Amino acid sequence: MSCPHVSAIAAILRSAHPSWSPAAIKSAIMTTATPMDNSKKLIGKNPNGSETTPFDYGSGHVNPAAALDPGLIYDFDSADVINFLCSLVPARVRHCRDPKIRPLQRSSRNLTRELLSCPKNLTPSYNLNYPSIGVATMSGSFSAHRKVTYYGQGPTVYSPYVEYLAGVKLTVSPPQLKFSKAGKKLAYRIDFTPNHSSNGSFELGSLTRSKGVHRVQSPISLNAVSVSN
Numbered sequence: 001m002s003c004p005h006v007s008a009i010a011a012i013l014r015s016a017h018p019s020w021s022p023a024a025i026k027s028a029i030m031t032t033a034t035p036m037d038n039s040k041k042l043i044g045k046n047p048n049g050s051e052t053t054p055f056d057y058g059s060g061h062v063n064p065a066a067a068l069d070p071g072l073i074y075d076f077d078s079a080d081v082i083n084f085l086c087s088l089v090p091a092r093v094r095h096c097r098d099p100k101i102r103p104l105q106r107s108s109r110n111l112t113r114e115l116l117s118c119p120k121n122l123t124p125s126y127n128l129n130y131p132s133i134g135v136a137t138m139s140g141s142f143s144a145h146r147k148v149t150y151y152g153q154g155p156t157v158y159s160p161y162v163e164y165l166a167g168v169k170l171t172v173s174p175p176q177l178k179f180s181k182a183g184k185k186l187a188y189r190i191d192f193t194p195n196h197s198s199n200g201s202f203e204l205g206s207l208t209r210s211k212g213v214h215r216v217q218s219p220i221s222l223n224a225v226s227v228s229n
Contacts, residue, residue, distance in 0.1 A: 027074040032066035033059040071214030072148040086118035150179040165205035169193040194224035
């Protein structure tokens with residue numbers, strides 16, 4: 001049932017905010033969702049209600065009313081998606097000219113209508129301006145970059161709340177985002193430093209930017225394979 005529900009919510013958001021991109025609409029739905037059920041407890045697994053993680057519930061239960069007024073939006077375009085896809089493919093495959101082993105170029109026709117041409121200087125995949133952060137093979141320290149757009153009235157300040165990941169030091173810079181007006185875009189960086197290898201298990205947490213009734217939540221999942229770069 002989730003697909004028709006979310007599709008209808010996306011249509012409502014598009015009607016209310018016709019200038020929003022598909023990525024902005026997705027951001028609004030994701031960042032305003034909640035991992036709590038209707039009894040104010042963490043969403044559990046059926047039938048026994050055992051503990052769950054973001055790998056089970058994603059961003060959580062959607063909240064259409066909150067999504068209409070999300071406060072902050074993470075946006076990206078097709079060029080960012082192409083960069084993301086290219087960054088996931090090894091360079092030897094990315095630049096290969098043999099059509100028999102160019103799966104990325106062939107499958108990219110569905111997105112670009114033409115053979116994909118990857119940029120020379122690629123941004124790491126974890127820097128796609130997505131409303132969550134995930135790294136499957138984290139080797140030592142790294143920094144993730146994000147940019148948000150403010151949708152509200154008048155100047156405001158969003159402060160961070162971090163649900164820390166066990167075994168990973170996390171620093172947000174700048175800690176506060178100060179917006180002077182609606183439509184203003186501000187960037188921030190999250191620095192991650194692992195204290196030990198997670199041995200194939202993902203360390204889970206989240207970053208929430210909040211201001212009054214607005215809570216913009218981004219799940220974080222990291223698998224530290226080593227503590228040095």
